[in-house]
Amino acid sequence: MQNSFTEENYLKIIHSLSGREGAEVSTNALAESTSTRAASVTDMLRKLAEKGLIHYKKYQGVRLTPEGEKVALKVIRKHRLWEVFLVEKLGFGWDEVHDIAEELEHIPSDRLVERLDSFLDNPQFDPHGDPIPDAKGNMPKPDYLKLSEVPPGGKVLMMGVLEHTPSFLQHLDRSGLTLGCELEIREINDYDKSIVVLLSSQRTLFVSQEVSKNLLVQRL
Amino acid sequence: MQNSFTEENYLKIIHSLSGREGAEVSTNALAESTSTRAASVTDMLRKLAEKGLIHYKKYQGVRLTPEGEKVALKVIRKHRLWEVFLVEKLGFGWDEVHDIAEELEHIPSDRLVERLDSFLDNPQFDPHGDPIPDAKGNMPKPDYLKLSEVPPGGKVLMMGVLEHTPSFLQHLDRSGLTLGCELEIREINDYDKSIVVLLSSQRTLFVSQEVSKNLLVQRL
């Protein structure tokens, strides 16, 4: 019994919405994320429960079973490996690869994934800083913090992003913010929580809270 | 109006069955090739005709329209480029790549195809010797002959295969027959049309008609 394209997407979204605590995910949240209606979600949840991929009791939200989690992590692994391929080998920008990877992630061949992984030299992170699960489904969960949570004077490295929209990523490009770059928080404006950071190039940069809430960093 | 996975497969199969004369393809032939029933084919033909991708009059078989041919060639281009990628970059054998390429060929991004093409250094032929259409849909049609048609004494280069099944390709591997290898026809057994060929390694090899009918060669 193979899982369909649609089923895989549901599992991936349940995984992402339930966070690392494995919290319950609501029907409405899934309708929102899948761009469908709640009634359609209910149909699909019955099917996934039937297949043993989720725990589901009417009116009580869903969680992945271990089996469902395995499938979700495999899809996430493929998504992120293909993103690395598109950026590292084909020269795409990090703002261009998500939609293509949404399609590639459903190509079903274990041998393909493992060979792709080797070809890319077993990358640990995708172009957006997200960790790549290994073949067994182990995914490191680095505990980064948001740039918006760093106090003034702090020096940090930029490690990832929480928004993956092309417009957000292009904005970062224009600001000179790339993964791995070093930032020092110079001041935080109390009024709008915007911050002034110093880049390693000695340039200073204004960063709105809108942006700083979506940047993951690591203290130096 | 995007073409579905299924529609693309029909167009590709119609292209391949109608040959380079653009001959009409029958409903039954399509049912056979798509592993469906004739009734299902009729439904799909009405839809493709509706979309202007095929010429179709009841009971009279189908041909691609120029628009349909364009779509078919694009799918074939993607299929063959992905096969090159799988063999050249990921190290798959030529017997392993067809099924994976059947899936990859439907990934819909023109930018992806063109970047893949560059990454592979604009290959002209796929791992089975089939020509790869260019971005505009021009596909060279080399006129090879079958090994079974070459008279005794002839020296040829092996240029392609007509069978793409793993078992046939693996048989060629075991026989030491690879694309580009040189063959000299030593004798043809009248009884079963099997032939004895001399390889450039000076090894002699028996080739059944079953096999020689499916090998494309070029005279030296």
Place this chain on the structure above:
DNA sequence: ATATTTTTTTAGGTTAATCTAAATTTTTTT
């Protein structure tokens, strides 16, 4: 503790791609 609002499920349809069985058209054979 009720009443109201929100969330979720059920009921009943739709569309794409398939199917089987029956009807029709075309082709081949006598």
Place this chain on the structure above:
DNA sequence: AAAAAAATTTAGATTAACCTAAAAAAATAT
């Protein structure tokens, strides 16, 4: 030119993934 056979189309279902509208359950507010 009939009759028989083969190919094709039509009729009527089925399944997956969706939908809207209505009913039911849970959560929230009075």
